[in-house]
Amino acid sequence: MAVATRVSHRTHSAISPTSVLALACHFLLLVSSAITPCFGFSGVGGEDEGNRGGDLYPEILRDEAVSRLHQLGKVSDGDGYLERIFMSPGAVRAGNLIREWMEDAGLRTWVDCLGNIHGRVEGRNASAEALLIGSHLDTVVDAGIFDGSLGIISVLSALKVLSINGKLGELKRPVEVIAFSDEEGVRFQSTFIGSAAIAGILPVSALQITDKSGVTIQDALKKNSIEVTEEHLQQLRYDPKSVWGYVEIHIEQGPVLEWVGFPLGVVKGIAGQTRLKVTMRGSQGHAGTVPMSMRHDPMAAAAEAIVLLESLCKHPQDFLSFDGQCKSYSLESLSTSLVCTVGEISTWPSASNVIPGQVTFTVDLRAIDDMGREAVVYEFSNRLYQLCDRRSVSCTIDRxxxxxxxICDSDLTSKLKSAAYLGLKRMTGYVQDEVPVLMSGAGHDAMALSHVAKVGMLFVRCRGGISHSPEEHVLDDDVWASALAILAFIETQL
Known part of the structure; x- marks a missing residue:
């Protein structure tokens, strides 16, 4: 019989235990469950698997699912690396493959005017509010094979099991799986294109956003024989009255589940996000002839600003002040969820012997508390302008x-938590701890769908917390666990 086994940190993670423990504690301050960080699941042993295979469906929920993940991971526009961007040839091929798998699971399929792939079963009552389940089929550049794809393939595997057992038509409400055409925003620098259209929050003007080659979103769709107009976009929006809820399975993209030794976790909420573009302009000059005391160097100013941002985000309590009851909540929330990143920096003219005339850098700022996030943006902006005045350089901040x-729906979260527990118990015969409850620092399609429905998310453990990389990896048994969990969740709709 399979049992809960102690996880070796050395085996499962390349991150130092000290740093991972600090990060795990940082995120787990927000969880609602008590977790003992030393147990994991080894999966089902040979004899036990054979005895209970009829309940666990390893050939579909694990073996076929893992095979499909690797098959989809080979569908790429890149030569020697994985890349699928909005309506690219690779993305279209991936969509066709997913559509085949949807039909294999017994679903009726179609492609909408933004390139999203849909598969739906009506169940016993086609007019009832539908359960939507989805994730994205696009990738970043040089991606891993699990981000997005796992959430699509796991649910299709679960629905295929129901179809084989003749239970698909017994669902009390329609279930619709959606493979969103663009979540990452790589091609058009605009995230959630597919899910935002379904949620009705994609403006018509977005159709004219261009990529680096000057091709618009509308052009990209038209090239693939998809006509989209303002009327089409309006018709695509789902009526909130027609949707019961939205659920998304996704790899964690962080190390917490691995550290606590749990394959699955449920998501309490998704952090809000602000992206800034900061431009600093000074006096361009010769690196050898302008005295240090006479320089107006935007590079030095940018360096000071970036260090300022790091200090502000590490120790917000030293910079911010709140009035009344907001203080303790916002500062506690920021101390456990605030993260800030400068991911891009560029200079002009970018020559080793020239004092730059202009420096531009980006700021990505995330927190679960929107008011606190706004306070950080405000404080950083004020201090940045003071810094620029002191250094006699000009600066602009573009939002x-x-x-x-x-915040994920408490009822959906509770149902997902119970389903995850049941799925793991089926696999192992024993679950010592409660399923972890985490916050998500990464953005997901659930953020867009929250405009039309209550949302819930299930996280799946990934090795080392690594994502957006070829090193991204999920254990075969964790893929199996995710499929068992979503199967248990869908079975509550029978």
Whole structure:
């Protein structure tokens, strides 16, 4: 019989135990469950698997699912690496493959005017509110094979089991699986294109956003024989009255589940996000002839600003002040969820013997508390302008993206937690701890769908917390666990 076994950190993670423990504690301050960070699941042993295979369906929920993940991971626009961007040839091929798998699971399929792939079963009552389950089929550049794809393939495997058992038509409400055409925003620098259209929050003007080659979103769709107009976009929006809820399975993209030794976790909420573009302009000059005391160097100013941002985000309590009851909640929330990143920096003219005339850098700022996030943006902006005045350089701050935090529905979260527990118990015969409850620092399609429905998310452990990389990896048994969990969840709709 399979049992809960102690996880070797050396085997499962390349991150130092000290740093991972600190990060795990950082995130787990927000969880609602008590977790003992030393147990994992080894999966089902040979004899036990054989005895209970009829309940666990390893040939579909694990073996075929893992095979499909690797098959989809080979569908790429890149030569020697994985890349699928909005409506690229690779993305279209991937969509066709997913559509085949949807039909294999007994679903009726179609492609909408934004390139999203849909598969639906009506169940006993086609007019009832539908359960939507989805994730994205696009990838970043040089991606791993699990981000997005796992959430699509796991649910299709679960529905295939129901179809084989003749239970698909017994569902009390329609179930619709959606493979979103673009979540990452690589091609058009605009995230959630597919899910935002379904949620009705994609403006018509977005159709004219261009990629680096000057091709618009509308052009990219038209090239693939998909006509989209303002009327089409309006018709694509789902009526909130027609949707019961939205559920998404996704790899964690962080190390917490691995550290606590649990294959699955449920998501309490998704952090809000602000993206800034900061431009600093000074006096361009010769690196050898302008005295240090006479320079107006935007590079030095940018360096000071970036260190300032790091200090602000590490120790917000030293910079911010709140009035009344907001203080303790916002500061506690920021101390456990605030993360800030400068991911891009560029200079002009970018020559080793020239004092730059201009420096531009990006800021990505995330927190679960929207008011706290706004306070950090405000404080950073004020201190940045003071810094620029002191250094006699000019600076502008462009706000490029804002997304409010999303709190997952408590009822859906509870149902997903129970389903995850049941799925793991089926696999192992024994579950010592409660399923972890985590916050998500990464953005997900659930953020867009929250505009039309209550949302819930299930996280799946990934090795080392690594994502957006070829090193991204999920154990075969964890793929199996995710499929068993979503199967148990869907079975509550029978």
């Amino acid at each position: 490029k993206h804002d997304a409010n935090a999303v």
